[in-house]
Amino acid sequence: MSTARPETTRAAGMPTNETPIRDLGVVGDRRSAAVIDRMGRILWYCPCRFDGPSLLAGLLDPEGGDWRIEMEGAEQGPRRYLDGSGMLETTIRAPGGDLVVLDWMTSGPQAPTGVLVREFGAAPADVRIVLDARPGYGRGTAKLEAMETGVSVEGMGLQGSHPLRIEDHRVVMELPAGETGWMLLSDAPLAGADHATLDNWRGHTLGHWRGLDAAVNYDGAFADEVRRSLRAIRLCTHEESGATVAAVTTSLPEIAGGGRNYDYRYVWLRDAGMIVSALLRLCQRDSEGEQYLKFICRCTGTSEKYPMAVFTNLDCETAPRETELPFEGWRGSRPVRIGNGAADQLQLDAYANVALAAKLLYREGKSDGHAHWDVVADICDFLADNWQQDDHGIWEETPPMPYVSGKVVAACALESAAAYADEAEAARWRAAAGEIRDWVTRNGLTSEGAYAVYPGAEEVDVTAALFPVWDYCAADTPEMIATMAALERDWSPDGQLYHRRLECDDGRREGVFIAAGFWVAQYWVMRGELERARAIIAANVAQANDLGLFSEEADPRSGEMLGNIPQAFAHAGLIGAVIDLNRALDASA
Incomplete structure (x- = not known):
């Protein structure tokens, strides 16, 4: 050709x-x-x-x-x-x-x-x-x-x-x-085809979308925004397999004109855990969240070293290696990439989030028995044996480091799964979780008493806002209070929008990370400061476009959206924060 x-x-x-x-x-x-x-x-x-x-x-x-x-x-x-x-x-x-x-x-x-x-x-x-x-x-x-x-x-x-x-x-x-x-x-x-053909197809298509919408069981605070976010997640969802891709685009940059441009058209375990958690709490029985978890649990065997690859394609196969295209890039942002080279990284939080999603499935009673228990048990065995290893962390950075957040969420996954395990499994997993907690107490705090990014670091990362959400600790412990103060001082331009902390770059050069704002809102819900949580949710909702779609980040000065779109991770973050807020509002009424 x-x-x-x-x-x-x-x-x-x-x-x-x-x-x-x-x-x-x-x-x-x-x-x-x-x-x-x-x-x-x-x-x-x-x-x-x-x-x-x-x-x-x-x-x-x-x-x-x-x-x-x-x-x-x-x-x-x-x-x-x-x-x-x-x-x-x-x-x-x-x-x-x-x-x-x-x-x-x-x-x-x-x-x-x-x-x-x-x-x-x-x-x-x-x-x-x-x-x-x-x-x-x-x-x-x-x-x-x-x-x-x-x-x-x-x-x-x-x-x-x-x-x-x-x-x-x-x-x-x-x-x-x-x-x-x-x-x-x-x-x-x-x-x-003709006009009559299109009328027929349009009617069936509208009916299909309305049927999906009927599965939603929510009419509380931010109801319109929740439904828009659910639509965005569905637009990223492969109906046949149940998988949700991180976004439908590739190489829209985290920094305009920069090189942090990645292909998000694949299925990340980490995203899966948080998206499944959001969908299981939002939708009725036999929800899309359960289908998504089934997809993830079919992906065993996609890694030679780990329970499964940390992300896959839509066929539960390892995603293709990263290559570059000879494109100009969005506003000159190069390289333009297809495929992704992080598939065989060790990311403790990715595996732990799958176990946490399964726990929610069991707890919410939306599954007969303990669905996918063999996969959950394999993940927990792996975490119990390997939590000491350095990993690439939630932001997939190199080289690997002993990221505190990965250890913390591993402990939470082990403890949550132990509640459904036999006596021997439960004892082993709880023992490993106890070792992690001891390690974090000895090694995981800054000189200010906040949760450090890794041992010896004096910086914190917004991921720590999730520690109480994961049930690692109470929201009002001295360590969490110190962590949130450091986050607001160092990583938030206004106390409502938040940058992530990066090892390979200064995260403040990027836009604010939209999902992070919703994590912080969840924290304040747990502290009982509901109006503060509502204001943070509203500030991050304002970063969406007129259709209610989020990209990964936004420039807090210009309001320009950055990164791939629609970002399913951010939309899941909104759903999680809003559901927590609504439950707290109902409880306080």
Whole structure:
């Protein structure tokens, strides 16, 4: 396949890879997702699965491919998700009126699989819709072939309400002023579609999303924000396997123009533990949280050294090794990476979080018996034997260090699992947890009496806010009071947003870490300072975009969003903090 490309003629406006992360929205079918900006440009799309090769990657390079809408004088307008679903309605302003675009992917058992649909309301002026496909992460020119039902795009089926033509290696549809229309791209060619077909699919897709929403059992504080966060997690969830990827994008940077740019389209054990915990408390029996835990527990055998790899692909297989793409990067942030090189790191907290999630499953009574006990027991045996080892920590840093947070959460996992173990297992795990506690008391405090990042360090990390949440200690111990004071003094610009502490860099150069603010809010709930917790939650909720989506971080000065999106970890953090707050409010009423 030839890689030569003609010069690109683009609609007026900023290059695609300059698009603010705050302007991004996401639609999906719980297999894959498309990322769309406020001008209706689809800037990222990996057909078939989240971690597959992109067909559109304009988000990371102006020549990466996009699916754009060209209209004279176009400006961004409002947008919203339709009726609580993952279907995104975008309004594009023009001098002659508004163009309303509805983007969605077919979902549910009564709709076909793998169809990305774009519906256009009455055009206020002549509109030109251009699909500029660049398959294989922009490495090639798409093979286009005219067919009776439309155009074959790399073997995928593209159809439209109006004639499609191939023009300079792109597919173009003209929508005349006053007319409505649609385009769809399917993973494989489909029989000819029409408006009635789309009406049928749309109805089934909305019904599928409403069915998911019916499983939610929550109407307390921040109810709208909780539902938006649950939708974001679902947009990151692979329905067939039950797995949730960390985000649907790769290489959106933690520092604009910097090199901390990673591929988040995989399934992290650490994220799994916290996401499962959030979903199990939010949803009713047979929830998505239980399905996610089942996925994680199928991933045994993915590491030769550890109970399982700390993250996997959607098939419970080790994620591919990291490689770099010759893209410009988002606002020049290079390298652009696919794959991830941390799969075989030792991360004690990742394994411990799986055991803590299983404990919640047992405690909440949402499982018959002790589901996945063999995996939980293997993890606890591993933690009991290996807690003394240095690990890479929650932030996956090198070289490994004796991170206190990893030891602490290992102790909590061992103690929680012991309550469900036989007598011999329980005794062994409790003994190991006691050794960890002794080690932390002797080695894990700063000169101020706060929990140190590792022995000898005088700094603290926001992960320590979770120690009471994990049941390691009470929230009002002298060590926790000293830790929270140090966090607020050294790592918070305002007492409500928090940076993480990094070994390999100064975490204050990054944005504030959104999930961390919710962890701090959980701490203050445990201290009984509910209004303070509510204010912290509100401050971090304000870092979301207009659709309620969080990226990983936000610049506290400019408000610019940073990192991959939507960040499932942050959305799980919001759910956990809000549920804790609501339970405390109910108890105090």
